Amino acid sequence: MTLQPPGVPVFVAGTPGSQMAATLNRTIRDPFTFLLDPPTVRLRRVGALNLQANQHQYIPFDQADEDSEGGWTAPVVVGGGANTTLSSGSSTNTSSIVVVSATGMAAGDFIRIDAAANTEYRRISTVAGTTVNVSSPLRIAHSAGAAVVEVTSDPARYYPQAPGWYMGTVTVSLSGNGATGLTLTPAISVNMGSPTGTGNGGWEGSVTYLPTGAATQPKLTAGLWPIYCNVGDFVQADLWYSNESLISAVDTTAGLECSLRLVHVGI
Amino acid sequence: MKITLPSGKQIYPPLDPYTWAQQSGTTYGWGLSSGILEDNVSMAVAFHRQRPFFQGITSVSTPLTTASWTPMPITEMIDTIAGHNDATNTSRWYAPVTINNTDWYLVIGYVPMVSSSTSAVHIAGVRVDGGTPLEGMKVTAGAHTTVTPMVVDLVNLTSDGTHYLELAGWQNTGGTINTQTSPKTPSLSVQWACSGSGTAVALPAVPHTWTDTDQVSASTTGGPWVPVHTHIRDVIRYLNFPPVARLTAIGSSQSISSGTGYTSIALTAADVDNYNGHNNSTNNSRYTFPRDGLYLVAGQYSCDETGGANTGYRSCRLLHTLLAGGSLAYYGDSTVPGSTTSTGTHVSAVALIRAVAGDYVEVQGQQSQGAARNVLTAAGNTSKMIVVWKSR
Numbered sequence: 001m002t003l004q005p006p007g008v009p010v011f012v013a014g015t016p017g018s019q020m021a022a023t024l025n026r027t028i029r030d031p032f033t034f035l036l037d038p039p040t041v042r043l044r045r046v047g048a049l050n051l052q053a054n055q056h057q058y059i060p061f062d063q064a065d066e067d068s069e070g071g072w073t074a075p076v077v078v079g080g081g082a083n084t085t086l087s088s089g090s091s092t093n094t095s096s097i098v099v100v101s102a103t104g105m106a107a108g109d110f111i112r113i114d115a116a117a118n119t120e121y122r123r124i125s126t127v128a129g130t131t132v133n134v135s136s137p138l139r140i141a142h143s144a145g146a147a148v149v150e151v152t153s154d155p156a157r158y159y160p161q162a163p164g165w166y167m168g169t170v171t172v173s174l175s176g177n178g179a180t181g182l183t184l185t186p187a188i189s190v191n192m193g194s195p196t197g198t199g200n201g202g203w204e205g206s207v208t209y210l211p212t213g214a215a216t217q218p219k220l221t222a223g224l225w226p227i228y229c230n231v232g233d234f235v236q237a238d239l240w241y242s243n244e245s246l247i248s249a250v251d252t253t254a255g256l257e258c259s260l261r262l263v264h265v266g267i
Numbered sequence: 268m269k270i271t272l273p274s275g276k277q278i279y280p281p282l283d284p285y286t287w288a289q290q291s292g293t294t295y296g297w298g299l300s301s302g303i304l305e306d307n308v309s310m311a312v313a314f315h316r317q318r319p320f321f322q323g324i325t326s327v328s329t330p331l332t333t334a335s336w337t338p339m340p341i342t343e344m345i346d347t348i349a350g351h352n353d354a355t356n357t358s359r360w361y362a363p364v365t366i367n368n369t370d371w372y373l374v375i376g377y378v379p380m381v382s383s384s385t386s387a388v389h390i391a392g393v394r395v396d397g398g399t400p401l402e403g404m405k406v407t408a409g410a411h412t413t414v415t416p417m418v419v420d421l422v423n424l425t426s427d428g429t430h431y432l433e434l435a436g437w438q439n440t441g442g443t444i445n446t447q448t449s450p451k452t453p454s455l456s457v458q459w460a461c462s463g464s465g466t467a468v469a470l471p472a473v474p475h476t477w478t479d480t481d482q483v484s485a486s487t488t489g490g491p492w493v494p495v496h497t498h499i500r501d502v503i504r505y506l507n508f509p510p511v512a513r514l515t516a517i518g519s520s521q522s523i524s525s526g527t528g529y530t531s532i533a534l535t536a537a538d539v540d541n542y543n544g545h546n547n548s549t550n551n552s553r554y555t556f557p558r559d560g561l562y563l564v565a566g567q568y569s570c571d572e573t574g575g576a577n578t579g580y581r582s583c584r585l586l587h588t589l590l591a592g593g594s595l596a597y598y599g600d601s602t603v604p605g606s607t608t609s610t611g612t613h614v615s616a617v618a619l620i621r622a623v624a625g626d627y628v629e630v631q632g633q634q635s636q637g638a639a640r641n642v643l644t645a646a647g648n649t650s651k652m653i654v655v656w657k658s659r
Binding site for chain 2: 005007009010011012013015017018020021022024025027028030031032033037038040042065066165167169171180181183185196198199200203204205206207208210211212213217218219220222224225226228242244254255256261262263266267
C-alpha cells in the first residue's frame with residue numbers, strides 16, 4: 001500500500017470500546033507518526049565519476065546516508081539478464097548505443113554502461129536490432145568494448161514513496177584546476193524535467209563563477225527547492241558546467257561530494 | 268486562514284493544544300471526547316499536513332536599475348492560502364491570519380540575471396513590507412552572461428493578513444540589466460515554519476500504540492496510564508513550535524585572514540532561537556542542536572570588499588561537530604569576487620543535517636584575497652545562519 005500523508009482524522013462520538021484502540025491508532029498514532037517522521041533521503045556520490053563539460057548530466061549516487069522509505073536502490077546485476085558490450089564507441093550527448101547483442105534487452109530495463117568512473121545508468125526506451133535507445137543522452141563518450149549489463153535500478157533516481165511536497169537540496173562539485181569564466185549550475189529534476197517548466201535538465205539553482213586556481217580551491221555550488229512529487233515520479237540531481245577548464249570529474253573529498261537530500265514537508 | 272474541521276467547526280490554526288484536567292478527589296477530570304480530540308488532533312493534523320505554502324515564478328523579463336532594489340513580479344503556481352494576487356501588487360505574498368501574533372516563514376528565492384560584469388555584484392534578497400532587504404547571495408557575473416544569486420531566509424511576519432514579503436533583485440553594474448526568462452526565471456517559494464510563540468517541549472517519542480488495556484490520564488505515568496499531555500498535547504506543541512533559529516553577525520567585529528582555511532563566523536545576534544541553542548557571547552559561532560532530528564541549515568558568509576583589486580575566491584561551508592566526536596563538513600558556494608566592487612560578497616551553504624542533541628553546527632568562511640577581510644555586519648547585509656527542525 002502506498003505510504004500516504006495523513007488525512008484529517010474524524011472522531012466519532014460513541015465509538016464502541018472494542019474499537020477504541022484501533023480507532024485511536026488510526027486517528028492519533030498514525031497521523032502523528034507521519035508528521036514527526038516524514039519520508040527523508042540523503043544521498044551522496046563518494047566514488048570517482050567522470051564528467052563532460054557543457055552537458056547536463058544526472059549524478060548516479062552510490063552512498064545512502066539515510067533513506068527512510070526505500071525510494072533509492074543500489075543497482076544489482078540481473079542474473080540472466082542482458083550482458084554485452086558496445087560494438088562501437090559512443091559519443092557524448094547521444095541517446096543511442098549499438099551493442100554486440102541485444103539479447104535480453106527490452107524497453108523499461110535498466111542498463112549499466114561502462115565501468116568505474118565512466119559508469120552510466122540508463123533506462124532502455126526502445127530496442128531495434130542491436131541499436132538501443134536510452135532515456136537520456138549519455139554523459140561522456142564510451143569506447144567500443146565497454147560493458148553493457150542489465151541492472152535492477154538507476155542509482156541517479158530517487159522514487160518518493162509518498163505524494164506531496166519535498167524540500168530538496170542538491171550540491172554539485174568539480175575537481176581540478178579552474179579557469180576564468182568557469183561556471184557551475186545545480187538543478188533538481190522530476191521525471192527528467194523541471195517541476196516549474198523552466199530550466200534545462202531540471203529546475204536550475206544558483207549560478208556562480210568558480211575559483212580559477214588549483215584543485216585545492218573548492219569548486220561547487222548548491223541549491224534548495226520545494227518540489228512536488230507523485231508516487232511513481234523520480235527525482236534526480238543535475239550538474240552542468242562550462243568548458244573553460246580541463247576539469248572532467250566530480251570532487252569526492254568528504255564534504256564536497258555531489259549530493260541529493262530530500263524531506264517531505266506536506267501535501 | 269480558517270480551517271474547517273470535520274464537524275463543521277471553523278478555527279484559526281495552529282491552536283495551542285488543551286491541558287487536560289486530571290480527576291482527583293472532587294475535581295472532575297476531562298474525558299477523551301470526540302469534540303476535544305477534534306479541537307486538538309484534527310486541527311493539528313489538518314494544519315501540519317498542509318502548512319501555508321506559496322510557489323511562483325516570473326514570466327516576464329524585469330529590468331533592474333543599477334544600485335536599486337527591484338521587486339520581482341510573480342505569477343503563482345500554488346498558493347494554498349490565497350496570499351498572492353496575480354493582478355495587483357504581483358510581487359507580494361501576504362501572510363495569512365493565524366491564531367498567532369506572528370509566524371516564521373522559510374523563504375527561498377532565485378533571481379537569474381543577464382549580466383557579464385565581472386566587476387559588479389548581483390544580489391537576491393527578501394523584503395518585508397518594503398523595508399530593508401535581507402540579502403542572500405551577492406556574487407559577480409562572467410562571460411556566460413548569466414548569474415543567479417539565491418536567497419534563503421527565515422522571515423517573521425505578523426499574522427493579520429496585512430503584512431507581506433517579496434523577492435527582490437539588486438545589481439551595481441552601472442547600467443540597467445534584465446532578469447532572465449529562459450531557461451532560468453526568477454522564482455519565490457514560501458512555507459510556514461514555526462509559530463511566533465509557543466511552548467518548547469521535549470522531542471516527542473515514537474507515537475503511542477493504543478491498546479485495549481490503556482487508561483487515559485492527564486500526566487500520570489506507569490502501569491496502564493497513558494498521559495495525554497505527553498502523547499497528544501506536547502506532540503502538537505512541538506509541531507507548532509519546533510526548534511528554529513535565525514542568527515546573524517549584526518554588531519560583530521570579526522576579521523577573516525586570507526588563505527588560512529575556514530574560519531567560524533561569530534554570530535552575535537539572534538532574531539529567533541526558541542530552544543536556546545545559541546549564545547550571542549559564548550562560543551557564539553555555534554548553534555547547538557537542542558533535540559535529535561533532521562535539520563535544514565542554511566548559512567551565509569558575508570565578506571567585505573575594499574573596492575580595490577578584489578582577487579582570489581570566497582567560499583562558505585557548514586561544519587557539523589558531533590557530540591560523540593568528529594565533524595562533518597557541508598560545503599557550499601565558492602566564487603570569485605567582483606573585481607572592483609566595494610559592496611561585498613555573500614556566499615552560502617545549505618544542507619539537511621542529521622544531528623543528535625548536543626551536536627553543534629557553525630557557518631564558516633574562507634577567502635584568499637591576500638589580506639584580511641572583515642565580516643559584514645549591517646542589518647540585512649551580514650553573515651547569518653538559519654536552522655529549522657524538519658524530522659525526528
